[in-house]
Amino acid sequence: MGFDLLGLSEPTLKAVSEAGYTEPTPIQAQAIPQVLMGRDVLGIAQTGTGKTAGFTLPLIDILSEGRARARMPRCLILEPTRELAAQVAESFEKYGKGHKLTMALLIGGVNFADQEKLLDRGVDVLIATPGRLLDHFTRGKLLLNGIDILVVDEADRMLDMGFIPDVEKICECITKNHQTLFFSATMPPVIEKLTKRFLDDPKMITVERKSSTAQTIEQKLVVVGPRDKRKALRKLLKDEPVKNGIIFCNRKKDVKEVYNSLARHGFNVGQLHGDMEQSERLEILRQFKANEVQLLCASDVAARGLDIADVSHVFNFDVPSHAEDYVHRIGRTGRAGRKGKAFTLTTTGKTDTRFVEAIEKMIGNKIPRGEKIDLAPPKPKVAADDMPKKPFVGMGPHVPAFLARPVEIKRSR
Template sequence: MASADTTEAQPMMVVQAAPVTEEAVILAPVADAVAETEAADETEASFVAAIEAEIASAPEEDRATFDSIGLSEEIVKAVTESGYRHPTPIQEQAIPHVLMGRDMLGCAQTGTGKTASFVLPMLDILTGSRAKARMPRSLILEPTRELALQVAENFEKYGKYLKLNHALLIGGESMNDQRDVLEKGVDVLIATPGRLLDLFDRGRVLLADCKVLVIDEADRMLDMGFIPDVERIVSMLPPIRQTLFFSATMAPEIRRLADAFLSNPKEITVAPPASVATTITTGLAYVQPFDKREALRRLIRREQVTNALIFCNRKIEVDILYKSLKKHGFSVGALHGDMDQSQRFATLNAFKANELQLLVCSDVAARGIDIGGLSHVFNFDVPFHSEDYVHRIGRTGRAGREGHAYSIATADDAKNVAAIEKLTGKAIPRLEIEGLEPVTEAEIQEAITSPRRGRGRGGPARRPDRRDGGRGRPERGRRDASDRAPRPEAPEDLAAEAPARRDRPERRPRAEAPEGREAPRRDRDRDRDPRRGRDEQPSEAALREAAMRDFQQRDRDAPRPLYHAEQSLS
């Protein structure tokens, strides 16, 4: 065992002892160039690598193992065969409390081992009994299909020595097949909210026997508008249950949901990554809103891009940018939540096989996707959450490789940029793109100090220099009563001086109708077609029929002259 004096060299020893993989073979030609900084870069390449390096440097006898935190032998055996021996910090803190049956509130991002922190104890809890048809014993809610698939893979990998089954309810798959699986009874139900409610409304799944509920990525649920669906699903569950609630951020709305769903929870917080790996070259270009796509194209052309992820904040921006890049001849694909499942798999596989050079995606669609050897990351939109910036660019520059991450911002993004620089502790180097209209420092400072302008998420930004002048109409304040011009008073003798109005001739009174010739009243209810609405116009046939009835009624009520009778007698 290494002594305490040699703990600083242990990260290098861990890297050297790692098994030879395909990535290591690719890195062989440049191994000499990065040998001096490999240990330091490995600890900063990503948050996961930092956790592993910290654990590796600790003394062996002080580190917890999976068999020491209460898991069964079958689960520990499966975890060990997967290459893991020591739990991550969130796993070490969460698993014992979940096994005790307590509710859990975890604030941790993807990449911290969060998924295993609830999958492993759930496998242990569910062992020993069987599920009934259409009545799952546990439920895991995920915001996207990719995350649901990732959780299902964890259950298959860690539960291979247990007689437990699971069902995956996601969009883009056959609902009949999912119904057949539910009929057999499932122990673990992994679902997205939309597909789960579809099957529930059809009576194909019942949640009355669900004992464990996991709400994963609650902040993404909020961003995608799934919270009303989640609240409805929770209302269908039995009140006595164990609830595990995970979110990368803890906004006030997320805290309100946690307070509503949880009962005396154990709170665990894993600090998000706040540093950028030294292997990543970063840059930020301020441009006008109408120049963003042109700025991205110029950045891609001047960089030696092998493969790159391009992040947008909204699905509609993913589609627009994808079509724009494809129109300009780039090898590009798109990935977002509205795509068909088979199309998404095909696009992702094509990108991993280097058949596509660029992949435009949103944060939600890219969550849970790990692509090795990524050369570039482009932020077409500056993320709303500072932690998402570190998570985005952390996909490149891994394992000692050189990575590049460039962001495109407008003046309206200045506050988000300032929050990112505050989180990372250093400024992002500024880039200049020739041929594009620059954004002045005065515009940037004004956007930081002034209240956020009402453009909404992803809406068109307005030029700061047009707020009070130019084409725009200046803002008008409310005038005080003292500023108004006095209204002239009308003279008292105005009515007397006015010329006399010429009197109109009186109308002659209308002659009275002779007695017995009173016009019949029209029965409007009788004439109205009951099939016709109030706002519909009557047809010509209906008008003719009503006129004929009116004529016949008047003809019947009219008095007959005497000469009719005389003529009839003659």
């Protein structure tokens, strides 16, 4: 099946073709016709399945008819992170170039005044993180009673980051009868309850089994001592044919430390975490996508925000504390049918053991154990030219000459 059979307009099909895509992914093939028909959609799909285009493509066609009013966006898309919001904005720009749609991005780290100017002009599509959206709403700079379509993306990540109360508040403020698109990689009970409350007879679309990992990813679990993790990581980076790779840590503090360690050892590396300014984060992402930076140390803020088709390796410096994060992290490689490798460093401690068991239970498979990494420093080789050629001169063959010389001892009177 091609995109031309999904009911998309000619300008949108042309943009898709120019982007190099010929066949829709399973979630795109199922979601696009349903969205175009105006139905609520509940999509369960892991990262890397193409769901972003699954809702942006039909929204572009729907919103091409109509006109935006000041402070009253027609479509609202909620994303948990700045990176994901920026990714969706890029998708609208890529596929919507044949239409005259207006768009605004409401994320932290950007000046309020600049965002307010865009809202005052009126936008068709508003892409926002929940916190920044509510900031504008409580200031009276934004009205939500003109929303025709609401998209809640990466709902389970919203739950992990504590945004569900904000999402509920936003949904309650949209009083107009509207279409709702809801996407999540997993369906924990809290999310399921939310969908029953705010979706009206949704078309449920499930792609692959729950919390599965792509078959194109070769996974390895590497057991090391807690003090040997950095050495083991450097060894893997040197031994593996790494075209480019992402190194995930559980804490921002660890991201900085691993980044500094790799930089000191001469690796071409950058870092990405929540303490960085938005301009810095966007620049390091640009450098990584352009292959100007080979390695990227990141916290889970980037686990779902990176849309790079050809990442060769993922390294989990820490075992993810949430089993779902393992799927999202390693899903940065092995995308679009390509092969990828994912290495996870673990210790024999109780905490890591418990995390690994939770991951293996969720994915339904044991993670293959890698070979033990030899971290012993190589023995220095002594060249033949460096060996002594003559014995010491003196009282014997092994006695230094200064010991063979007579020494005059003067006695004190």
